[in-house]
Amino acid sequence: MRASLMQIAVNEGETVQARRGRVASLVREQAGADLVVLPELWTTGAFAFEEFAAEAEPLRGPTYEVMAEAAVEAGVWLHAGSVPERDPDGTLYNTSLLFSPAGDLAASYRKIHRFGFDKGEAVLMGAGRAPVTVPLPATTLGVATCYDLRFPELFRALVETGAEVLVVPAGWPERRRAHWTLLARARAVENQAFVLACGTAGTHAGVPQAGHSIVVDPWGEVLAEAGAGEEVLTVDFDPAEVARTRERFPALKDRVLGLETPRRDAFQV
Numbered sequence: 069m070r071a072s073l074m075q076i077a078v079n080e081g082e083t084v085q086a087r088r089g090r091v092a093s094l095v096r097e098q099a100g101a102d103l104v105v106l107p108e109l110w111t112t113g114a115f116a117f118e119e120f121a122a123e124a125e126p127l128r129g130p131t132y133e134v135m136a137e138a139a140v141e142a143g144v145w146l147h148a149g150s151v152p153e154r155d156p157d158g159t160l161y162n163t164s165l166l167f168s169p170a171g172d173l174a175a176s177y178r179k180i181h182r183f184g185f186d187k188g189e190a191v192l193m194g195a196g197r198a199p200v201t202v203p204l205p206a207t208t209l210g211v212a213t214c215y216d217l218r219f220p221e222l223f224r225a226l227v228e229t230g231a232e233v234l235v236v237p238a239g240w241p242e243r244r245r246a247h248w249t250l251l252a253r254a255r256a257v258e259n260q261a262f263v264l265a266c267g268t269a270g271t272h273a274g275v276p277q278a279g280h281s282i283v284v285d286p287w288g289e290v291l292a293e294a295g296a297g298e299e300v301l302t303v304d305f306d307p308a309e310v311a312r313t314r315e316r317f318p319a320l321k322d323r324v325l326g327l328e329t330p331r332r333d334a335f336q337v
């Protein structure tokens with residue numbers, strides 16, 4: 069399976085419309101890949117909070133239209149990253165779109181863990197509730213978005229529903245790049261799954277982006293890692309490696325489900 073992670077530069081000075089057109093052309097150039105992945109909120113930038121409402125789109129909005137067409141033209145499965153989605157009730161969500169090579173919407177996913185504590189996305193957007201897996205011909209994807217990477221229980225739920233390739237679009241900041249790499253590898257090792265984590269490059273809203281998109285195999289080895297700038301990171305991998313790893317080192321089989329609530333034992337001096 070060939071995956072191309074498109075680490076898009078999100079810089080001020082390029083309009084959303086111009087970036088949408090530019091990214092669609094780049095997607096079309098990825099013909100020959102099986103799966104193409106874009107980052108989180110690449111239209112606005114994940115930290116351009118004041119743009120979210122202005123650039124929010126319905127699920128089947130301008131990004132949907134352009135990306136469905138690009139998926140068909142490239143003949144690829146396209147995880148088109150996420151957009152600020154406006155629900156008909158007015159709530160905004162950080163929503164990922166995944167298209168089949170026929171241009172059909174195979175899945176959409178509303179980011180569950182919103183970033184920003186008491187500001188930014190955490191107050192401007194609603195929270196998704198539903199983890200999403202997507203069966204492809206060769207494997208099953210589990211999808212998550214950026215800050216979700218810090219919540220292992222979401223990834224375990226995806227794996228329990230059959231995910232073998234965990235796809236994580238992000239807009240991760242440079243100042244916490246060490247966490248990005250560490251967490252991507254941790255999610256791969258603990259779930260014995262591939263992790264395809266695609267970030268943004270450039271600087272927007274004064275926040276330099278980490279870049280360093282990364283592909284990790286089920287043993288935790290880094291198969292490919294991007295630099296800091298805009299780049300398409302292409303990697304070939306065999307999804308059957310998931311089953312082989314789980315067979316060879318069957319730790320997942322040893323998990324104990326339905327634990328009791330932890331006791332608070334008093335410490336006796």
Ligand SMILES: O=C(O)CCC(=O)C(=O)O
Pocket residue numbers: 114182183213214215216218239240241244247
């Ligand atoms: O968790 C982090 O350090 C970054 C998360 C983030 O930037 C996001 O979810 O948009």
